[in-house]
Amino acid sequence: MSAIVLFMAVIAVIVGWWLSQQRLTAKPWLEEGSIDDFPGTGAMTLPAAKIGLGVFLAVATSLFALFISAYSMRMNMVDWRTLPVPGLLWFNTGVLVLSSVALQWAYVAAHRNDMDGVIVGLCAGAASAVTFLVGQLLAWQQLRSAGYFVASNPANSFFYMITAAHGLHLMGGLVALGRTTAKVWRGAEMPQVRLSVELCTIYWHFLLLVWLVLLGLLTGWTDDFVDICRRLLT
Amino acid sequence: MVDVPYDRIADVPPAEVPEVELYHPKSWWTQYVFSQDAKVIAIQYSLTASAIGLVALVLSWLMRLQLGFPGTFSFIDANQYLQFITMHGMIMVIYLLTALFLGGFGNYLIPLMVGARDMVFPYVNMLSYWVYLLAVVVLASTFFVPGGPTGAGWTLYPPQAILSGTPGQDWGIVLMLASLILFIIGFTMGGLNYVVTVLQARTRGMTLMRLPLTVWGIFTATVMALLAFPALFVASVMMLFDRLLGTSFFMPALVEMGQQMKYGGGSPILFQHLFWFFGHPEVYIVALPAFGIVSDLISTHARKNIFGYRMMVWAIVGIGALSFVVWAHHMYVSGMHPHFGFFFATTTLIIAIPTAIKVYNWVLTLWRGDIHLTVPMLFALGFIITFVNGGLTGLFLGNVVVDVPLSDTMFVVAHFHMVMGVAPIMVVLGAIYHWYPKVTGRMLNDVLGKFHFWVTFLGAYLIFFPMHYLGLLGIPRRYHDIGEAAFIPSSAHTLNAFITVVALTVGVAQMVFLFNLVWSLFKGRPSGGNPWRATTLEWQTPETPPGHGNWGKELPVVYRWAYDYSVPGAAQDFIPQNQPPKATRAVQGAAP
Numbered sequence: 043m044s045a046i047v048l049f050m051a052v053i054a055v056i057v058g059w060w061l062s063q064q065r066l067t068a069k070p071w072l073e074e075g076s077i078d079d080f081p082g083t084g085a086m087t088l089p090a091a092k093i094g095l096g097v098f099l100a101v102a103t104s105l106f107a108l109f110i111s112a113y114s115m116r117m118n119m120v121d122w123r124t125l126p127v128p129g130l131l132w133f134n135t136g137v138l139v140l141s142s143v144a145l146q147w148a149y150v151a152a153h154r155n156d157m158d159g160v161i162v163g164l165c166a167g168a169a170s171a172v173t174f175l176v177g178q179l180l181a182w183q184q185l186r187s188a189g190y191f192v193a194s195n196p197a198n199s200f201f202y203m204i205t206a207a208h209g210l211h212l213m214g215g216l217v218a219l220g221r222t223t224a225k226v227w228r229g230a231e232m233p234q235v236r237l238s239v240e241l242c243t244i245y246w247h248f249l250l251l252v253w254l255v256l257l258g259l260l261t262g263w264t265d266d267f268v269d270i271c272r273r274l275l276t
Numbered sequence: 277m278v279d280v281p282y283d284r285i286a287d288v289p290p291a292e293v294p295e296v297e298l299y300h301p302k303s304w305w306t307q308y309v310f311s312q313d314a315k316v317i318a319i320q321y322s323l324t325a326s327a328i329g330l331v332a333l334v335l336s337w338l339m340r341l342q343l344g345f346p347g348t349f350s351f352i353d354a355n356q357y358l359q360f361i362t363m364h365g366m367i368m369v370i371y372l373l374t375a376l377f378l379g380g381f382g383n384y385l386i387p388l389m390v391g392a393r394d395m396v397f398p399y400v401n402m403l404s405y406w407v408y409l410l411a412v413v414v415l416a417s418t419f420f421v422p423g424g425p426t427g428a429g430w431t432l433y434p435p436q437a438i439l440s441g442t443p444g445q446d447w448g449i450v451l452m453l454a455s456l457i458l459f460i461i462g463f464t465m466g467g468l469n470y471v472v473t474v475l476q477a478r479t480r481g482m483t484l485m486r487l488p489l490t491v492w493g494i495f496t497a498t499v500m501a502l503l504a505f506p507a508l509f510v511a512s513v514m515m516l517f518d519r520l521l522g523t524s525f526f527m528p529a530l531v532e533m534g535q536q537m538k539y540g541g542g543s544p545i546l547f548q549h550l551f552w553f554f555g556h557p558e559v560y561i562v563a564l565p566a567f568g569i570v571s572d573l574i575s576t577h578a579r580k581n582i583f584g585y586r587m588m589v590w591a592i593v594g595i596g597a598l599s600f601v602v603w604a605h606h607m608y609v610s611g612m613h614p615h616f617g618f619f620f621a622t623t624t625l626i627i628a629i630p631t632a633i634k635v636y637n638w639v640l641t642l643w644r645g646d647i648h649l650t651v652p653m654l655f656a657l658g659f660i661i662t663f664v665n666g667g668l669t670g671l672f673l674g675n676v677v678v679d680v681p682l683s684d685t686m687f688v689v690a691h692f693h694m695v696m697g698v699a700p701i702m703v704v705l706g707a708i709y710h711w712y713p714k715v716t717g718r719m720l721n722d723v724l725g726k727f728h729f730w731v732t733f734l735g736a737y738l739i740f741f742p743m744h745y746l747g748l749l750g751i752p753r754r755y756h757d758i759g760e761a762a763f764i765p766s767s768a769h770t771l772n773a774f775i776t777v778v779a780l781t782v783g784v785a786q787m788v789f790l791f792n793l794v795w796s797l798f799k800g801r802p803s804g805g806n807p808w809r810a811t812t813l814e815w816q817t818p819e820t821p822p823g824h825g826n827w828g829k830e831l832p833v834v835y836r837w838a839y840d841y842s843v844p845g846a847a848q849d850f851i852p853q854n855q856p857p858k859a860t861r862a863v864q865g866a867a868p
Contacts, residue, residue, distance in 0.1 A: 075857060097468055108553070109510055192517075193521055
């Protein structure tokens, strides 16, 4: 459970830092008067949707940290046989990076008021994300035809489950991306589009980061690192 | 009160809280059914949770009938008994208490108490309810599928949860897990709303330290739930894989009916870790809103400011953080390393400190207060006593050496029913008596309310006090029939019958409460906007029940904390949060 406990510690630090900015040592019973006497204690200036996304990312990270925790506990059992990673995954990873880059492009274009750039970025991002998902399905197909079924070994089970969880998150992102694209299509004003594009971009970068961590875990690249951590902890 | 340079108010900038674009319902359908108004969603959540809660209540009667008079009721066999305990526990903890406190009270009170027009994401809020309803429907459907609901116990421990010896192995467990997954998805949608609304939609002047403790409790509990429910989600998904796809996440190698099963190598302990990583915070997800609400009830009905407001806030946050590092105290008998047990026993006992701070502060709030023994106050007092009782037996069970012999006995059942069954339900009931006038514009009947309280309160003690004794005798929990054993005296059977009679009586008292809810809706005394003469914003709405958008034309502005009761020199014994300081009134004539 060290991955999730570590994540909770990070959350605790963030929450603690935020709370420390909120005058929690104030004596509200003595402080009658308007808010102007207490600057910095109102709502944050960020839009609510952005904070909402931030909170959601914390929830999603918690989910993936728990998957990782379960993975690292289960992999120590004797029946664990690491499965060979299909080469296709590297291609998929490249496509996902492209997808993130495309959305970053859209984000930058939105800040330059370049609507054409936004459209290009969004479409390229969506196309490459869909390509990634198709690639993941093909990777499943390859594994299955090579005899690595979901139930034949816990390593396989985790592989299918974790990639599915990541893929489903990306599909949810595609819904948001679709709505943003539709908004652009209907000819919405730039300030409205800008926030949506920014939120999609943040979410895409997040999913890319999660994917890189998961890839490291599933391919065993991070095994040495995990080992070092484990030795440090015990 | 200190002198604050009030003239600054003369040129306050326009509201810093941007006016949200409210969704305006266009038809009856979108106003009352697919509503995006948090108040309607709150009522939908509350009614659904109460309905499924009633099912769980009936299940508890059936269990009591079996325990009190074993062998008398032929329609309750061992399998059904297991199904009843499972569904009773799961419904009460998750589908009733969690949904009612966060989905019900959270939705109703957060926007009103922080001075917002609605939740920040109303559409997602609406989706949250409908996904919750779907989860409840899936759960309830297990009563009608072949094999019936799962009988794995509310903890759903593998491997037994998915083996054929456990009732509900074909459909029950699958639908149970699916329902949990849906519940978590729905809750996450709602939870995002509660958190971001508290962060971003507080009205001008509502600093964090001016929030009523109710909001603090619900807010912290929601943050915890958002982080803890994924653990149950992961556990449910993995168990579904084990059950449907034949993976071996949790399932060890097993021989069933002489047949070697296809499973092998899995770790049931892994499930326990995941389950309790959610399960223990869940106790506080239910308790923290109760703590917050009870603080407000006590302060209002004792006409006295809450004692140690800052400490109360810190204690809520502290309990929230600590509750994530105690989960393995539910696993003392799982064969863990003794050092682990020591660590978790220590953290468990440390939680007693912030909790005790809260109890002291409630009692000190009552000290020399102008106590009005209204029905909400009675329930609040009932909560404090019950929570202390349940908390004390928690100190027993938190110790490894005491826990080991008491594990899986009725003592544990009595403990958790006191601390997270009866105590939060006391708060729920008190809160309903307190806020019903705001929701409906009518008071609940007082005589029926007092009858309801005394039967429920005394009844709960007559049920659960003897149960501790049964547990100390060594009577195990989850047994359909304890039968004849040398260590069980015949008086234990008499006691069991007694408990059953009381449980049924308390059940009848709840029907009186339901009658009161319906009767008062039509015949209750009109309450006016602020019947309890309370300070918090929800009582200051221009209309009662609050209209769409809550606040009429302008959002309220907050000038003080939530507990200005019996302020020396004030004209009334309470000063609403949105009442400007006197000096301002003298200078400006009216609030800006």
